[in-house]
Amino acid sequence: MVKLTRIYTRGGDKGKTALGTGQRVVKHHPRVAAYGTVDEANAAVGLARLHTAALPDAEIDAILDRVQNDLFDLGADLATPQVAQPKYPPLRIVAEQVERLEGEIDRLNADLAPLNSFVLPGGTPAAAHLHLARTVARRAEREVTLLAESEAINPEAIRYINRLSDLFFVMSRYLNDRGAGDVLWEPGANRQKS
DSSP, rough: OOOSSSSSSSSTTTTTTETTTTOOETTSHHHHHHHHHHHHHHHHHHHHHHHHTTSSSTTTHHHHHHHHHHHHHHHHHHSSEEEEOOSOOOOOOOOHHHHHHHHHHHHHHTOOOOOOOOSOOOSHHHHHHHHHHHHHHHHHHHHHHHHTTTTTEEEEEHHOOOOHHHHHHHHHHHHHHGGTOOOOOOTTTTOOOO
């Protein structure tokens, strides 16, 4: 368990931060950008939970509670570069966490109406916030895969963030009356006729 007694340390006042290995890097380093965007996705989930906690069906909020904890695991994974003989065993995302997401996606998706168009972000407040979380998770995925081009990254971390955006999409539809309340894209609907 992490124990924080001081909130500010002044260690980052010169534009650098420490990774999980103790190595100091600039705050705009691709690794910091990747786990920082994961943290942003977690904050978006927190906003969605303002709306899911009051739902009569507690399943969605329970899933999001687990996801928020997993996102801290993912951040720790990304904040700790892979080294040959680490001083301490690093916290890494494992296949079981990805498989759990897949099971939740499959279970929720089984109850959804088929899609006839792309879904616009919207519907219920919870669904709209989950769409926001989905787009932030996609940005995190782009930053993680960019980092993976230059540094070794746990492949399960990449799989996890990829599945997570899928889960948020399915959840948003589930919360939009199982897809019946989705806001659908109408291609070219607002073009002026000549």
